[in-house]
Amino acid sequence: MLAWIVWLIVAAVLGVAELMTTTFALGIIAVGALVAAGVGALHVALPFQLLAFVVASGAGLGFVLPIARRHIKQPPLLKTGPAALVGRSASVLEEVTGQSGRVRIGGEVWSARSYDETLVIPVGHMVDVMQIEGATALVYPRE
Template identity: 35%
Template sequence: MVWLWWLGGALVLAVVETLSADLTFIMIAGGALGGAAAAGLGANLTVQVIVFCVVSVLLLFLVRPWAKAQLARRTPHMLTNVEAKIGREATALTAVDIHGGRVLLAGEEWSARLADPQADHPAPPVIPAGAHVRVISVDGAVAVVRSE
């Protein structure tokens, strides 16, 4: 009957893992399953705790690093926050020049300035309101843009 307590502990740890997503609690849950197996085979409580500890430590130090590496390799890199703004199209709300202006970017109003003109992509000295621009970088809270 003690194996049910170990199984319940493993389930609770698995639920906690869904909140942390760090693969720590699921490894300890594996240790609890080891303790449940030891209890199911009739081992005394001392052996059950030893099995729990050994399995947990092995999973934490041998399986967890490998599993995290596999997840990192298979999970696509998602651009977030400022990274997600770079390369997006925006609309000039006011005239935008190298000193400043305002653009509508992803439904939000942003301060903007025109990127320094380059030889391969000459930019007009002022982008008029209503023109479409592309964000090439973000400098603090200012979108640096280039005309489309």
């Protein structure tokens, strides 16, 4: 069997294994096997195919893998949904206590509780949204 076909089979097996593990490492090594398959398709001797495999895999693991992992661990640049409400100001529609209350955030009415359970915030005061728990905003009065 031709060596480049063996390299393609190795790359395919590594690619499937990458899909099962999602570690990125096996995928990068699979790319190294594809490089070796390309070198093998040019009818270059086996030691040079192995060298191409080692160099491509090493370069990928040394340079590409850290960049990919750093990129995956970054928080999203744009907050959406309830997370986007944290830090916004709101006006109190119903007195807010540690157990209940209502506030208007943007154009929406939300159930609310005081972030500090001992505080009672009267109607009309401005508050800051500190946290969202389910469909309830935890708020703290503005100074």
